[in-house]
Amino acid sequence: MTAKPGKITQREIARIAGVSQTTVSMVLNDREGSNVRIPEATRARVKEAIERSTYVADPAARRLAGLDNQIIGVFTYEPALSPESMDFYGPLLNGIERGAETLGCDLLFFTSSPVEDGKRKLFHRKTRLRLADGCILLGQEMDGADLERLVDERFPFVAVGRRDETAARVPYVGIDYAAPTVGLIDRAVELGHERAVYVHRGRDTPTARDRRGAVESPAADRLVRTTLAADEDLTAVAGTVRAAGATLVLAEDAFLAEDVVHALRTEGLDVPDGVSVAALAEVRGHRIGGRALTGFHVRRGQVATEALALLQQLIMTAPEEWDTLDTQRLLSADLEAGETVVERRPA
Template identity: 50%
Template sequence: MTRSDTGRITQQRIAQLAGVSQSTVSFVLNGRSDGSVRIPQDTRDRILKVIEETGYVADPSARRLAGADNHILGVFTYEPAFPTESLDFYTPLLAGIEAGAETVGSDLLLFTSAPVSGGRRELFHERNRLRLADGVLLLGVEMDPDELARLVAENFRVVAVGRRDTPGIPYVGIDYASAAGELLRRAGGLGHREVIFLHRSSLGESVLDRRRGVVDGAREAGLALTDRTTDGTDVEADWTAVRESGATLLVVEEPDLAAALLELAVRDGVSVPSDLSVVALGSASRPGADAAELTRLQPPRAELGERAVELLARILADGDAVPAAERRVLLPCPILDGETLGAAAVAR
């Protein structure tokens, strides 16, 4: 008998066709035994034959409730991952997640039904389907700490991609603070004494880590720091602020903004790095063929995604046996030397 002969195939229908109880079908499907149930091999073979002939596919949510793994890893993004302006950030990250899932033999399920409000998705809502997956990777610059705390309280198996302050949330992140601090110390060693820092307004942990690295690095290197918050929409105003600051070093959080400011420097005859050094705290997106190679942080986003999958797989396999110290991991962040950091300009 085939699926077309019976309509929707259920466990109850499988049991009828095989001449057994529905609970027996459930035991065979989930590969479970409580020690008191012994299913003869010929009965198992009969059930499996009916399953094959009907093309039955188990409901993944029912399997999760029964304690069986579906080999499905969920991916939830607080910000949409596929708009053009997000591709450069998310593409290597998603590539790493895909590679990690292939390594552990799991499929990926991208949760996209959550409503978007103010550019961010809500993790818990009436269409929540998180439990379809064995475990979930969380992506986003900013995450709701109340939602993260609820995940911990309700024992969801999750790993955040990026460092999180919420107690109990496992994560794999990037050590932005150390790398940003090292950039500022290098600049101090090249004679820079005045620096202006252009950054976004955000309470995301990765943003705060980069900011902390810049502030601490400037203090350790003896640099006077001018701080400017910007959303990058008025590049001319940002450039005017840079020129008026008298700084010989410009630190820009967003590499796209740094590239735009480099174009204005060329327009105004400001030589980089002879007159002004410029460094960015992230990977450049699509630099032009003639653009200078930015000195910048080069976060290993593909490795970040792959390592997050590995940690989630460990938690799914070993549960509480995974030590607390190994549930929160920071990867070192390389620095690309580039062409835009040089010795401080002589006072003009």
């Protein structure tokens, strides 16, 4: 089989390092039996050549050779298993685990590359991407260059969440936040709310832009909106609410909503009877003063299942046919009525 233009192969690595393909294969697979010793100088040359080219095995070629590993990779740009992250990543990881079990595949977490400035690098020299037949990418922020490179190299992968970091056609399964946001605003208007403040974290991620775009869209014009980018100090929230004459605060996520409620109550505002509060994110399990927080139910387990199904479809389809597949999918979030957006009462 001839290599595709631009594809780095074991033959090319062998040429760069001045060794045989067999030696390259042994280094790639960490095979060093008792009867075969690879000199450290030779191993170092091969590793240097790999680092220079960041070798990624061609999954299609591996399948044709009967070498598919039945391994699905999982790469997280941010730490996913910390207590702070598990509220978001837990349902996704559980869904991925169940889906992989159904497919008869093992999961491989790519954790060897270090977290630097809060993010991992997919193409770090320690990341053994080639061991997997395909990969699920997780992260609020992803590297556009990584995504473009994966697309160019035709490596099977699916990103969780809508991606727009590159013009390349990135396969993804994400959540449509626009429709439920407009639905929540319509519900608030029906309850008599006329003015609202949207509090967000100031992030420039696809989902953050989707939420803010929905809040500011013409479809939400029935409600007068003011936006506020929050930092660690939320003392300005109460003043912004009072200045805007708002009776509703929309927060980007449930944890921010809880912090906003604390800030409002500290400044003497009654929540929810004086100021209603909702989150434009998953709210199940979040309560405000004993009341269920209003917001969305995001079926993250379904997102994981759909992402694995799409990845399996890519793995089993010839790369030249990928353009015929539906590789960008948005699932709907459900409106969770909760108890923190209440009917507006006359002053």
